[in-house]
Amino acid sequence: MSIYNYITVGSSLFLTLLILIQTRGASLGAGLGGAGEVNTTRRGTDKTIFQITIVVSLIFAVSLILSVIVKK
Numbered sequence: 001m002s003i004y005n006y007i008t009v010g011s012s013l014f015l016t017l018l019i020l021i022q023t024r025g026a027s028l029g030a031g032l033g034g035a036g037e038v039n040t041t042r043r044g045t046d047k048t049i050f051q052i053t054i055v056v057s058l059i060f061a062v063s064l065i066l067s068v069i070v071k072k
Contacts, residue, residue, distance in 0.1 A: 004067035011060040018053045022046070 042050050 002067060002070060004063050004070060007063040008060065008067060011056055011063060015053065015056045015060055018049060018056060022049055022053070
C-alpha cells in the first residue's frame, strides 16, 4: 500500500468530518432548498472551516489522481 492510499483515506475521513461540522442551514428544508437565504456571507469560523474543506478536498482529489498514475 502506497503513501497515496494513506493520504486518500485520511483526507476522506477528515473531509467527511469537516462537511458534517458545517452547520449552515441545519434543517431538512434548508437541505432541500427551502432556506430562503439567497445571499449569505461566511464569517469567522464558518469561513475558516469552509476554506479548510476546499483545501482538504483538493488534497483528496490530487491523492486519488496520483495513486492512479503511480499504480500504472
